[in-house]
Ligand SMILES: NC(=O)C1=CN([C@@H]2O[C@H](COP(=O)(O)OP(=O)(O)OC[C@H]3O[C@@H](n4cnc5c(N)ncnc54)[C@H](OP(=O)(O)O)[C@@H]3O)[C@@H](O)[C@H]2O)C=CC1
């Protein structure tokens with residue numbers, strides 16, 4: 001059926017918007033000279049400023065070992081947020097709120113100077129002694145920095161607040177995650193730790209909750225009786241880029257599955273929390289992760305596939321194999337692709353397979369969740385059989401072209417009784433009136449300033465997720481034969497062996 005554009009009407013009901021403005025506070029970025037700061041944090045802070053969401057009492061202090069004056073740091077910030085454009089008066093007032101402290105992260109002197117700078121910005125910019133510390137640093141530095149902050153009284157919360165945002169990886173296995181948490185908890189408590197999973201800040205990921213819990217039509221169908229399978233894909237076109245040092249040690253399971261993929265699965269499958277508040281919400285996520293069926297040794301070969309990209313075979317899109325990438329061990333067995341079939345052993349999801357895959361150097365960037373409903377039980381349109389009808393699929397597109405789709409079986413107009421599939425599609429961009437959808441870091445930094453931990457990962461879920469994956473990680477490390485490393489050409493659909501976990505190849509992955 002030729003698809004006509006859908007008419008979407010959308011009434012923004014301002015009275016139904018929940019938006020809180022943060023109170024005064026400073027943001028301190030450790031690792032201010034780094035990649036994450038330049039590419040993500042500074043543009044996000046600038047976007048918040050442009051949207052009028054930063055408090056009047058606000059300042060940013062960059063900290064790193066690289067020697068820089070305040071002015072040099074401001075120039076870096078300017079470059080990161082407006083590039084070569086000439087700053088407006090408003091931009092100048094934004095840049096004036098930035099300052100810089102250079103020093104070693106383990107030296108007392110650095111923390112003393114930071115403390116003095118916090119006092120200064122409190123007086124000059126009215127940050128009221130509150131501080132959001134963002135550790136955009138390799139995780140080996142988390143403990144020394146938190147210790148330094150605590151020893152210099154910057155984490156005490158008597159008259160002001162102090163929060164610490166940390167970036168993944170939260171450990172590289174269960175043991176190191178427990179150890180990291182133990183080390184941090186010597187100086188701060190859980191209510192001060194904000195663990196970022198940037199997927200939770202993505203608008204479309206959050207919309208899963210609104211779709212499920214603000215519409216009565218889905219909940220009755222949202223279970224094993226009506227849903228046949230769920231497929232979650234996070235495909236990247238990019239390769240390892242400049243992060244080989246980290247990635248070759250981590251691999252796709254640690255880099256994407258243990259965190260982003262499991263969090264997305266949780267949003268699809270969790271029970272409704274009574275309220276959308278940090279603990280109620282995260283309790284449900286923790287329960288869900290703990291109900292995922294353990295990955296047992298004897299099942300691994302039938303539920304898991306790991307792959308690594310090799311050189312592209314497409315002459316129009318040349319790309320080297322993973323082992324030839326800069327900084328990668330030429331004999332590396334690190335996986336750049338993982339596909340898994342998971343089950344959730346609870347009342348709602350008993351027997352429903354969750355097919356999940358993620359990988360680098362796939363044909364294009366595409367993150368989506370496809371929920372396939374069961375076939376109709378009986379056809380009244382004889383001789384058309386039940387299996388001739390396409391099953392309904394609800395598609396949630398995270399990126400790019402954020403939106404959703406629903407496929408329905410409909411009658412083609414005309415005297416004949418013809419069944420056809422109609423794909424109803426809608427894109428968020430239709431609602432945005434030319435504005436970009438806010439980046440995940442904007443939302444998460446704002447929540448950090450607000451003191452709202454809802455979208456941040458609680459430690460019990462980090463540990464539950466590591467616990468789930470440990471048998472697989474151990475099997476891979478101990479014995480390459482249990483789940484052999486399969487190779488796929490860059491920009492292909494991934495290793496062909498991934499089809500095997502789809503019921504021995506009788507089903508197919510959605511095309512990326
Ligand atoms: N970049 C990204 O896209 C993403 C990053 N992350 C995580 O965010 C954090 C920061 O990432 P990113 O900015 O890429 O990291 P970088 O490697 O760019 O490091 C950030 C800064 O930390 C300092 N640094 C680096 N290595 C060391 C070291 N061994 N000891 C002390 N200081 C060091 C450097 O500053 P200086 O030398 O001036 O002190 C550097 O500018 C990491 O935990 C990373 O895993 C998570 C998701 C995506």
Ligand SMILES: O=C1O[C@H](COP(=O)(O)O)[C@@H](O)[C@H](O)[C@H]1O
Pocket residue numbers: 236255256
């Ligand atoms: O955390 C990570 O995420 C990115 C993918 O994030 P996206 O927002 O671009 O989808 C991934 O490239 C990176 O390896 C990983 O560390």
